[in-house]
Amino acid sequence: MTENTMPKPQKKFLPVPYAKPADLQLAGVACTRGMRRLFEGVSFRLKAGDGLALYGPNGSGKTSLLRQIAGFLPLAAGTLSIADKAPYGVHFMGHADALKNALSVGETLAFEAALWGAPKAKDPLLDTDRWLTHLGLEGRAWQAVGDLSAGQRRRLALAKLCLAPRPIWLLDEPMTALDEAGRHLVNALAGAHLAAGGVLVASSHVPLDFTTDALTLGAAA
Amino acid sequence: MSVFWALCRQHMVLAWRGGHTTLAVAFLFIGVTLMPFGLGPELALLQALAPGLLWVVLVMTLLTSLDRVFQADYEDGSLDQMMLMPLPLEFVVLAKLLGHYIALVVPLLLAVPLAGLLLNLAPAHLPMLLLAMAAGSPALVLLGGIGASLAVSVRRGGLLTVLLSLPFYVPVMIFGAGATQQALAGEIDATRLAILCLFSLASLLAAPVAMAAALRNAVR
Numbered sequence: 001m002t003e004n005t006m007p008k009p010q011k012k013f014l015p016v017p018y019a020k021p022a023d024l025q026l027a028g029v030a031c032t033r034g035m036r037r038l039f040e041g042v043s044f045r046l047k048a049g050d051g052l053a054l055y056g057p058n059g060s061g062k063t064s065l066l067r068q069i070a071g072f073l074p075l076a077a078g079t080l081s082i083a084d085k086a087p088y089g090v091h092f093m094g095h096a097d098a099l100k101n102a103l104s105v106g107e108t109l110a111f112e113a114a115l116w117g118a119p120k121a122k123d124p125l126l127d128t129d130r131w132l133t134h135l136g137l138e139g140r141a142w143q144a145v146g147d148l149s150a151g152q153r154r155r156l157a158l159a160k161l162c163l164a165p166r167p168i169w170l171l172d173e174p175m176t177a178l179d180e181a182g183r184h185l186v187n188a189l190a191g192a193h194l195a196a197g198g199v200l201v202a203s204s205h206v207p208l209d210f211t212t213d214a215l216t217l218g219a220a221a
Numbered sequence: 222m223s224v225f226w227a228l229c230r231q232h233m234v235l236a237w238r239g240g241h242t243t244l245a246v247a248f249l250f251i252g253v254t255l256m257p258f259g260l261g262p263e264l265a266l267l268q269a270l271a272p273g274l275l276w277v278v279l280v281m282t283l284l285t286s287l288d289r290v291f292q293a294d295y296e297d298g299s300l301d302q303m304m305l306m307p308l309p310l311e312f313v314v315l316a317k318l319l320g321h322y323i324a325l326v327v328p329l330l331l332a333v334p335l336a337g338l339l340l341n342l343a344p345a346h347l348p349m350l351l352l353a354m355a356a357g358s359p360a361l362v363l364l365g366g367i368g369a370s371l372a373v374s375v376r377r378g379g380l381l382t383v384l385l386s387l388p389f390y391v392p393v394m395i396f397g398a399g400a401t402q403q404a405l406a407g408e409i410d411a412t413r414l415a416i417l418c419l420f421s422l423a424s425l426l427a428a429p430v431a432m433a434a435a436l437r438n439a440v441r
Contacts, residue, residue, distance in 0.1 A: 095298070111231050115228065
């Protein structure tokens with residue numbers, strides 16, 4: 001309905017250049033789930049501005065690889081190195097959107113801003129109405145998150161990517177449930193993130209516009 | 222530090238909106254109301270048993286409230302995000318449990334005097350009972366949190382949480398109920414109170430580490 005009325009993302013809400021250029025390096029990474037070896041020998045290096053698309057059939061280990069980079073899953077083999085050993089330099093956006101149904105949309109944004117330590121100096125960051133317009137959720141500050149549609153929840157979940165500047169983004173099927181305007185929003189955010197010197201790895205079943213490189217897992221399977 | 226308080230506040234808001242606070246207080250009252258039906262309405266007997274009964278009901282209420290403390294986060298993906306917050310996971314769980322304590326345990330403690338009326342609790346026993354509960358309840362919440370974090374990936378893990386936590390509750394129960402029972406009416410049993418504080422402080426040190434380890438294992 002509101003697909004074409006969504007304004008273009010404003011510049012001030014997009015990521016600003018990161019203090020240190022991102023550098024993510026994987027060498028010979030393997031993953032085992034249960035008794036099954038999902039993949040092995042995954043090696044790549046991403047430098048500032050590189051976006052890697054992960055393709056592959058269901059069960060080929062796309063999500064597992066993202067969770068390994070995020071540090072949730074141990075590596076079965078290989079090494080993973082992230083430049084600038086700051087421990088909290090990674091954003092992970094998974095299938096579950098980590099939203100609380102009992103909160104309103106505005107409260108969720110305020111909580112996220114506080115949780116992710118959004119710098120207090122940048123006041124517009126906490127300007128809820130402008131944020132909601134930016135995300136295509138205008139006028140919904142008082143609506144309960146539980147009443148949002150799947151795509152609207154996805155848009156709200158995108159907010160945290162911009163609330164805290166982190167040079168590495170891990171997006172697990174970021175386009176799921178989003179309409180055209182929503183996909184445009186993801187493209188704009190990801191593009192600005194890469195232009196700001198970040199790196200990102202995104203799994204997907206559809207071609208992604210913003211990635212610079214692609215890796216297909218489990219092609220033989 | 223603002224992250225810590227934001228988490229704490231979020232947990233409190235969710236506990237209140239989800240009706241957990243109301244449910245826990247209602248559970249306490251229903252549990253206490255059931256006692257005279259089982260034991261008979263003899264006032265002297267109820268008075269003698271009241272402190273112990275209140276302890277048992279408080280522990281049961283706490284345990285039933287704790288099973289969801291991390292489970293909702295596990296199911297909606299918040300647990301993944303908790304790993305990446307600009308605060309060590311040990312403090313993240315501590316913030317959540319502090320929110321749980323303020324939103325649930327404090328109202329429960331405030332309800333105890335009223336619940337005591339239903340059991341003909343001697344008013345002179347009340348100060349010692351409340352002191353012992355205040356000193357011991359942090360340990361109960363923290364130890365119960367360990368059980369909850371171990372059972373987090375189990376669907377319907379509530380009973381498992383209870384099973385895992387109850388053994389840890391035994392010492393707190395012994396000293397907590399003991400302090401109230403043994404102290405003569407109107408007196409303060411400082412030794413047992415100090416031991417209860419020790420339990421709470423020791424679990425404050427150990428429990429966050431254990432919970433964080435259990436949760437890190439659960440997000441694999």
